Amino acid sequence: MSTPSGNFGELTYEAMLLSPDKTAVISEGIELTYRQLDQRMNQAGQLFQRYGVRKGDRVAILFPNDIRYLEICFGLMRIGAVPLPLNIKLGNEALTYILRDSGAKVLVFHETMAEKAAELTDATALDHLFAASDTRSFPFAHSYDRLVAHMPVSLSIVPMASDDLCLLIYTSGSTGNPKGCMLTHGGQWWNADTNRKVIMLDRDDRALVAVPMYHKNAMINAVKPVLMAGASMVILPRFEPAEVAAAIHQHRCTYTTGVPAMYKMLLAHVKEEPRYDLSSLRFIICGSSEVPPELVSELRERLGVAILEAYGLTEGGPQVLVSPRWGIHKQGSAGLPLPDSEVRVVSTDGSNRVLPAGEVGELWVKNPGVAKGYWNLPQLSRERISEDGWLKTGDLVRLDEDGYGYIVGRKDDMMIIGGENAYPKEIENILLRHPEIEDVCVVAIAHEMKGKVPVAFVKTVRLSTLTEQSVKEYYIRNGPAYSHPRQVVFLDEMPLNGTGKINKAALVEMIAEERGDRHVSGS
Structure with missing residues (x-):
């Protein structure tokens, strides 16, 4: 699914046509309809345009989970700019490198990130600095909240080609400096829409988002497909087991996404504090690492939900494999490749032989969502992404006879x-x-x-x-x-x-x- 503009910032297009007054997002006492969220995205785009941000410009966003993160991110896309989400857990050295390497001239930061933003400002050359609300400690920063409220609610969406840059997301940099993955408008339309269909989201679903929105887990498993489907989401500022259980109970959330460590903490809390009703959950998505069999059994027994394991990587779509909500579920498997996504298992001995089912090798991926390359790293782009579009993930995997993928680890592990x-x-x-x-x-x-x-x-x-x-x-x-x-x-x-x-x-x-x-x- 796409729009005439081809701009992924219009991902709420269908919801605006069919149900503009339906609840889109709930967070920290704020509830927005699709109409209100759409207008706030437009206002954010207008604000950055007023300050000279144009098509292709990178704008860094230093935010924990917050409604404003959504309006800023997709508002920037609507004017053709490139959001640069920053991992707030990274040290200042890594963040400084990212800002310099990306060439970002604008930084928007949450009030809780003021100290970190101050150090980054001293170390980088930024044209504009926006503080979300309180600017008392930053007299030279613009107040985002105050300025955006006076912007027009309509906006001319900038048309984008399928391979135009949509998002610039830097990987964690576990080896060497972080690397900027260049994701495209067309690729993000495909990946979000395909994942929405695979996990069978509809307008009655309500997702709970407690994992960081600057990370692919939250964005591809909840935020993007929810907004495309016209469903609703509840955003928590952070993962706290008590708050998660209370939010599911209060808002009757139908699914959530996370990692095994989070679900273990949630189960431990539910055992000690069983007062919350979590029966509204239909399924949960678990990505980033394999779910132990004992945890799967306990989640099913305690919560009565289906567990959909998934695998993705920033430059790979991001989503590559996901367990279907129908048919066969295989414990330990990250699931099947998304429709229109090709995968192969290749030998690690340098011969690039495609291996048969059951053998462990490096996972190669080819789909419309694969990154167009790594920012400022043409040699690495050529090494990791073949001329015909195959991404060499660096992850070791085996595929069984039915095509289900089992992640074994990193090639360098x-x-x-x-x-x-x-x-x-x-x-x-x-x-x-x-x-x-x-x-x-x-x-x-x-x-x-x-x-x-x-x-x-x-x-x-x-x-x-x-x-x-x-x-x-x-x-x-x-x-x-x-x-x-x-x-x-x-x-x-x-x-x-x-x-x-x-x-x-x-x-x-x-x-x-x-x-x-x-x-x-x-x-």
Whole structure:
């Protein structure tokens, strides 16, 4: 689905035609209809035009979850500008790099981000700075709230070609500097509309958004398909289990999206505080990492919902695989490729052989939503995206005989242990079968004899009697001995990053400090 303008900022086009007075979004006591939201997007576009923002200009947005994030993001698209969502959890060094690399001349920030914005302003050359509301600490910043309220509610939408730049989203930069993924208007129309149909959204659905909107999980699994479908959404500023349960109960939300760590916390809260009625939930989407079988069983038993696992990456669509709401559900699988999306599993030995079902290799993806390249990185763009449009994801996967994808891990996470290949996710899956292990994360460390070996960080259930030795023995009984964890570290809680996933970098740093960066010896 698209509009005559081809501009993805008009994603509310159908809802405005069919149900302009229907509730579009609810957040922190504010409720907007589609008509009101559409007008606010237009006003945001008008404001930035008044300050010289034109087609192709990048505008950085430093916001937690907030209704204004939506109107700014899609308002910018409507004038042909390019929103640059910033991960508010990143350090100032990474954010400064992104602002400089992108060439952004405008920064819009939430009032809670004032201190971070001040440091970024000192380190970058910005033409304009907009503070969402309070500008007392920023006398040189424009007040977004005050100015936007006086803008006209109508706007001439700037027509956009299918391959025009729509969004510039920087990846987390786990290796090297963050990389800007260039997503197009046509690609975003296709991905959002296709995902909307696959998860079978209709106007009666009401999504709960508690994951960060600057991340693809929230945008592609909720925000974009909801606004295209004319459904409704409830936005929370952050994930807090009590607030999530209360919002589902109060607003009768029909689905939500998140990551396994969040659902574990929600279940723990529901057990202790069972007073909220969560029966309105029809399904939940879980992306970013595999859902342990025990968690799936408990979610189904406790909440009575279908669990749709999904996989995507910023430059890959973003959505690539998703479990269908109908037909066969396979535990541990991220689902089937979206319609009109091609996938293949390719050998990692340099021959680029397409592998048969059941074999592990690198996932290659081809669909209309694949990024047109990486900002200012033409060589990397050529390396990662072939001339005929295949993206080399760097993720290891296997496809079964029915085409369902199982994510094994990152290509650069693979450990060669004494000549044998091992993958952190496979080790984690074996350990998670232990009834006393609630959560686990495996990282690789250097080893004098074996090359690399796994270290397991384990969170146990309450009153567990597990020891490091008993965990190792359990693994050896249930998995290949060569890949058993050489060290087991018990944690009360797993460190999480800004998107709710386990922060592996923090775990690697933790083990490096403990070892003093020495090699591990022994078997």
